[in-house]
Amino acid sequence: MAAIGLAALLPATATGAPLPVSYDFNTGIIAELTNPNGSLPGTNDWSCRPSAKHPNPVVLVHGGFASQQVNWGVYGPLLKNEGYCVYTLTYGAIPDAAWPLSAIGALAPLETGAAELSTFVDRVRSSTGANKVDIVSHSQGSLTSGYYVKFLGGGDVVAHLVSLGGLWKGTGSGENTLGALQEQFGLPNVPSIPFCPACTQAVSGEPFIAELNSDGSPYVPGVQYTNISTKYDELVIPYTSGQAPGPPGTDVTNIVVQQGCAIDHTAHRGLAATRRVAAFVLTALDPSNPRSAPCAAVEPNSGVG
Secondary structure, eight states, rough: OOOOGGGSOOOTTTTTOOOOOOOOHHHHHHHHSSSTTOTTTTTOOOOOOOOOOOOSSSEEEEOOTOOOOOOOHHHHHHHTTTTTEEEEOOSSSOOOOTTTTTGSSOSOOOOHHHHHHHHHHHHHHHHHOOOOOEEEEEEEHHHHHHHHHSSSEEEEEEEEEEEEEETEEEEEEEEHHHHHHHHHHHHOOOOOOTTTTHHHTTBSSSHHHHHTGGGGGGTTTHHHHEEEEOOOSSSSSSEEEEEEOOOOOOOEEEEEETTTTTTOOOTTTGGGGGGGHHHHHHHHHHSSSOOOOOOOOTTTTTOOO
16 A cells, blocks of 8 residues: 555645645545544535536545545545535444444445435535536445436436446345455455345345336436446446446446556456546546546556556
8 A cells, every 4th residue: 555644634735735645545544544534635615615617516425335535535635626626425324323333334225325415415505506516426326326316306406427336237146246345345254234225225136226227227317427437346247237328318428447448457446546537537527628547557456556
């Protein structure tokens, strides 16, 4: 893991100096350990007012077993430096749990998480005065965000929905998927996760996935979707679950990290950390200012390269 100094965990100075950005997924983990239940540098500034260049605040929606800090150590400061108002939440956590359990989100039913996201977006819009927001989601965050957009009114207020390692069509079989998830997060190898209803909802063929794909797709006309996936995703099986095509009337762009860069072996967590994916995200949020995506060999999980 790349060394991270204290400066990387501190907010920008009063002079507006850029925040340090470390392209390493572990940055968010360190932030949570050093500032439990806190907010990342550059995020959740309720005095922020969007600029004319970036009128939509960006809401970051984490994946399973993550939180507003753990998942977004790269994107909090990165997007703030780019001039966005940036907001994060931890949804679907065990109610009233003490830390560190309070920093483990996306456990509750995905419908519950989507309702929490809806309330949070309303607060962001009220605070900033913005008509619309953009969402960047990771993993199960795509399902939470997609449900909010399709069923809870988000289609009227979300301009862009970017998914990293999304799983619109669900993932794998229950046993194989849970086993990979448990191995990645060091959990006991048990056949189910009783405290995580959301985990099984994400499995292909489950009622939640069928509902999200009612009418033939998970998408809503009027929202711009960008799906960024990796061939080496060990949790989204197959990775093409996150590359669902958009039917007529929808605006969907599908990107696979290895297109044009075969040496990039980014895995599931690394999607929220690498410079290459960050360039795709920045372009999706601001198509008038496209970014060149670098190609490099990276450590699959941390994204360091």
